[in-house]
Amino acid sequence: MSDKKKLNLNRVSMPKQSPEDRRRNFLEVAYGYSQEEAAEEADRCLQCKKPRCIEGCPVGIEIPAFIEAVREGDMERAVRTIKDKNSLPGICGRVCPQEVQCEKRCVLSKKGAPIAIGRLERFVADWEGSDGISKEGGPGPKGAGKAEPTGKKVAVVGAGPAGLTAAADLARRGHQVTVFEALHDAGGVLIYGIPEFRLPKDIVRGEVDYVKSLGVNFELDSVVGRLLQVDELLDGEFDAVFLGIGAGAPRFLKVPGENLNGVYSANEYLTRVNLMKAYRFPEYDTPIRQGKKVAVVGGGNVAMDAARCAVRLGAEEVHVVYRRSEAEMPARLEEIENAKEEGVIFDFLANPTRILGDDRGRVAGMEVVDMVLGEPDESGRRRPVVEAGSEHIMDVETVIIAVGTIPNPLIPKNTPDLETTRWGTLVVDDAGRTTREGVWAGGDITTGGATVISAMGAGKKAAEDIDRWLREDGPWSR
Incomplete structure (x- = not known):
């Protein structure tokens, strides 16, 4: 690590849509860095002699090298450096949990905000896709020819x-x-x-x-x-x-009422929204039926995705029901924050025990019990325990189960x-x-x-x- 470079502990923020606007559309929330913003963020990198950030990358990207190329404006070199190890940088820059991988290893994280490695990776990928080098004709700029x-x-x-x-x-x-x-x-x-x-x-x-x-x-x-x-x-x-x-294949809660109309696995719900484009009905003839009050059960990124889709599809009230506290949620902090900004309500330390139906076989509510946290379980998180006598009914019309897959x-x-x-x-x-x-x-x-x-x-x-x-x-x- 250079002892001459002054530490800049504040990362460059990335502009994004306002919550009021993005609640009504499926456009990408974050706009991405401009050339100037990317260069400014890249300039924060200390170019450590023994970079620990690379150790945190599952595909081994030479992170300081591509960041240095961004800082110098040599975008072709930045593309080559990333694509030497990663063929999907536009995807990784958007959805990978850098905060618990490469960015967590950044030495700046000890005193402030780590380098925004994911945002810079996205910037490089987007440059290649729009302003940069054509992807046709094989390996192109990535250096390691076939x-x-x-x-x-x-x-x-x-x-x-x-x-x-x-x-x-x-x-x-x-x-x-x-x-x-x-x-x-x-x-x-x-x-x-x-x-x-x-x-x-x-x-x-x-x-x-x-x-x-x-x-x-x-x-x-x-x-x-x-x-x-x-x-x-x-x-x-x-x-x-x-x-x-x-x-x-989806997991379910194994509680009474899961077969009612209005209960979805997150897999089905998101597949119908994303792959079958339910959000573009009637342009695509694949609508999805949901009520005005929606409960999403789970605490991971899939639960955040389902809840935020429900908001955009017109639900007036969307709850995320999670049996542990916010501190134990496995979802990315960025996704939790985005969901909160968009009006999603979080019911922590709550667990469904049954789903209620009306005489037409449709969801008419969900019984939930309150939980308290006990000793840690095999996952290292504190085990949730039912609080006796805490049963109550949530007024919901749609339930989306997002508790994992098999x-x-x-x-x-x-x-x-x-x-x-x-x-x-x-x-x-x-x-x-x-x-x-x-x-x-x-x-x-x-x-x-x-x-x-x-x-x-x-x-x-x-x-x-x-x-x-x-x-x-x-x-x-x-």
């Missing part, structure tokens, strides 16, 4: 963050890659799960186009495990398979020798190898619900091992 073709073929199942990362890295190493995606649009949870106001779909599609420019082929509407099996891929034209199929068992059930844990996740080693030879996996299918960047890190690690296996140990001849 290797010579190996003649080996890899199937990637799932076009989410893990699959896209693995596909891009494998293609850059010279392998021929085909991505099989069950939905009609590539992006996985980035497309169906994260709202437009937090992650515009044009950004996702731009990143997917970049992966395509590396020579990756996409087969959409292709349900591996039903239309074709993993064994058929390996017995056919592919030498290896990577499974990045996520954990998209893996879809379709592929594991139909793939011999593919071992799973008792939670339904795939058993893998540190390199992402499953118990089935020639098959790797990464992301939520191995960890359960986690972050976009952790899934990308798993995809990158698996791609490296697949490449090594194909070149050294794998089936060079059939």
Whole structure:
């Protein structure tokens, strides 16, 4: 760390829509940095000789180097530096929890605000997408050109963050890659799960186009495990398979009334809003029915997304019901703050016990009990305990359950020798190898619900091992 540079402990704020405006639209909330604002924020970086921020990045971006390039106005170098390690910077700059990863390691965080690494990454990605270098024609400015073709073929199942990362890295190493995606649009949870106001779909599609420019082929509407099996891929034209199929099956509360009309899993609700564009009805003939009073059960980013969508879809009162206190909420602080600004009401230390219905089978209320926090549980958070006699009824017409997800068992059930844990996740080693030879996996299918960047890190690690296996140990001849 330089002992000559004066510490600037206050980060440059990023402009965003006012709460009054954004409650009525699905446009991106944050506007992003201008060139001047980005340069000013980049100038805060101390350019540490031993940067700890890189250790906090699951994909290993050379963070000080790209920030120095931004400060100097050398945007092409900034793009090359980031894309040498990360093929999806426009996505990561928006939705990754930098505050608990790279930014948490920043030495400035000891006395003030850490460098806004995520915001600067977004700025670089947006510059490339709008004012900068065309993404067509392959690897372009990122420096690490494609290797010579190996003649080996890899199937990637799932076009989410893990699959896209693995596909891009494998293609850059010279392998021929085909991505099989069950939905009609590539992006996985980035497309169906994260709202437009937090992650515009044009950004996702731009990143997917970049992966395509590396020579990756996409087969959409292709349900591996039903239309074709993993064994058929390996017995056919592919030498290896990577499974990045996520954990998209919803969890429920297992309380009476969950089958009533007006109860949604967050997966269904967000998929109908995002992928099927319910928010653009009647332009898109896919409306979603919700009442004026909505309760979202859960405390993570998915719960924040659902609550903020409900506000924009016209709900007059939106509650987030969470069984612990605000201090234990797993959602990003930024998303909690945005939700509060938009009028979302938080009911902490509250837990539903049943959902009430009317004579038409529709939601007519939700019974909730108050909670108190006891001793820490296996997650390290204090365990919530029911306060006796605290039952009360919330007046709501729609309930959205956002308490996590589990893996879809379709592929594991139909793939011999593919071992799973008792939670339904795939058993893998540190390199992402499953118990089935020639098959790797990464992301939520191995960890359960986690972050976009952790899934990308798993995809990158698996791609490296697949490449090594194909070149050294794998089936060079059939």
